[in-house]
Amino acid sequence: MSSNPSMVKKWLDPEAKPFLEFRGVTKSFDGIPAVRDVNLAIYQNELFCLLGGSGSGKTTLLRILAGFESPTEGSVWIDGVDITNVPAYERPVNMMFQSYALFPHMSVFDNVAYGLKRDGLPKSEIAVRVSELLELVRLSAFANRKPDQLSGGQRQRVALARALAKRPKVLLLDEPLGALDKNLREDTQLELIKIQESLGMTFIVVTHDQEEAMTLATRIGVMDEGYLVQTDEPHTIYEYPNSAYVADFIGDINLFECVVTDNEAGELSLYASQLDTAIELDGPVTGAVNQTLWYAVRPEKMRLTRDPSDAVNALKGVVHEIAYLGDFSVYWVDLDCGPRVRVSRPNISRLDDFAEAWGEEVWITWDGSAGVVLSQ
Numbered sequence: 001m002s003s004n005p006s007m008v009k010k011w012l013d014p015e016a017k018p019f020l021e022f023r024g025v026t027k028s029f030d031g032i033p034a035v036r037d038v039n040l041a042i043y044q045n046e047l048f049c050l051l052g053g054s055g056s057g058k059t060t061l062l063r064i065l066a067g068f069e070s071p072t073e074g075s076v077w078i079d080g081v082d083i084t085n086v087p088a089y090e091r092p093v094n095m096m097f098q099s100y101a102l103f104p105h106m107s108v109f110d111n112v113a114y115g116l117k118r119d120g121l122p123k124s125e126i127a128v129r130v131s132e133l134l135e136l137v138r139l140s141a142f143a144n145r146k147p148d149q150l151s152g153g154q155r156q157r158v159a160l161a162r163a164l165a166k167r168p169k170v171l172l173l174d175e176p177l178g179a180l181d182k183n184l185r186e187d188t189q190l191e192l193i194k195i196q197e198s199l200g201m202t203f204i205v206v207t208h209d210q211e212e213a214m215t216l217a218t219r220i221g222v223m224d225e226g227y228l229v230q231t232d233e234p235h236t237i238y239e240y241p242n243s244a245y246v247a248d249f250i251g252d253i254n255l256f257e258c259v260v261t262d263n264e265a266g267e268l269s270l271y272a273s274q275l276d277t278a279i280e281l282d283g284p285v286t287g288a289v290n291q292t293l294w295y296a297v298r299p300e301k302m303r304l305t306r307d308p309s310d311a312v313n314a315l316k317g318v319v320h321e322i323a324y325l326g327d328f329s330v331y332w333v334d335l336d337c338g339p340r341v342r343v344s345r346p347n348i349s350r351l352d353d354f355a356e357a358w359g360e361e362v363w364i365t366w367d368g369s370a371g372v373v374l375s376q
Contacts (some may be wrong), residue, residue: 053222
């Protein structure tokens with residue numbers, strides 16, 4: 001997660017004024033809604049991520065903000081001004097595309113300077129601004145190279161510098177790192193955070209990559225079928241999803257359908273028919289008797305053991321599959337009661353003589369505070 005210590009969490013202040021707002025925005029194509037009644041407030045200097053799968057509406061929402069699409073209903077505001085009907089070229093925003101769209105026949109310097117030259121800025125001012133930007137993205141030594149002489153990460157930084165050249169109030173980034181390999185993408189994510197923090201500019205990133213959103217964002221807006229289903233800080237979305245969809249979309253999850261029951265003390269409790277057991281929780285269940293709820297628990301919050309004594313929750317099963325992923329291993333365990341559950345464990349020592357093996361009988365245990373109860 002982006003962790004600029006100077007970033008005040010304005011979204012927690014009811015008196016704070018949003019810098020950018022979507023107010024009841026809906027967009028339909030041939031009568032089919034792509035974005036449905038989105039209300040969203042984004043604050044100055046945020047690095048906000050719109051996260052969702054293909055067709056969730058995230059890119060359409062970004063294009064509405066950029067002025068490439070007009071909302072069917074609702075309005076868009078930046079810095080207290082309604083820009084809903086303002087043409088794209090007059091909006092105080094700029095967009096960086098996934099393809100980078102660099103001019104192959106131009107040098108790095110001229111690519112970055114292109115928009116400034118179109119605006120008629122004096123050559124001396126253009127030279128100063130482009131030099132500052134190339135220094136910011138650590139490409140000063142590459143000013144005279146052509147795009148085909150650069151690596152993918154370098155081309156990405158040229159595109160970023162060009163998008164920043166006109167000093168927009170909001171920078172829009174559509175899957176900006178999607179073309180990079182895994183290691184380069186991770187390095188570039190950290191660079192992007194540093195650049196955003198140093199400029200104090202508002203960035204809005206569209207991505208389908210959950211890890212990327214968790215790394216970059218001050219807050220994440222999760223979209224599904226055109227709806228904005230949850231907006232929160234990354235750790236809140238991960239630890240406290242507000243629905244089974246968000247829990248399943250963000251990271252890995254074990255999800256069990258449950259029913260609310262009465263226990264002997266008259267308090268509500270959960271019974272999971274899939275597991276043929278009651279689930280022990282640290283706190284009381286909120287709901288009505290016989291109501292259907294879902295219980296979600298992350299694989300890393302469960303434990304594998306050969307001795308379940310003193311465990312709050314325990315289920316017996318057999319190890320079906322093991323995936324060694326370097327820093328951690330994933331175990332798929334077939335429970336005696338039927339379901340297959342996923343458990344992950346960090347590989348702390350180089351050799352683990354006590355690691356569970358394929359086909360071994362084991363117990364899965366977890367604490368009462370490990371999971372979250374969901375009503376939708």
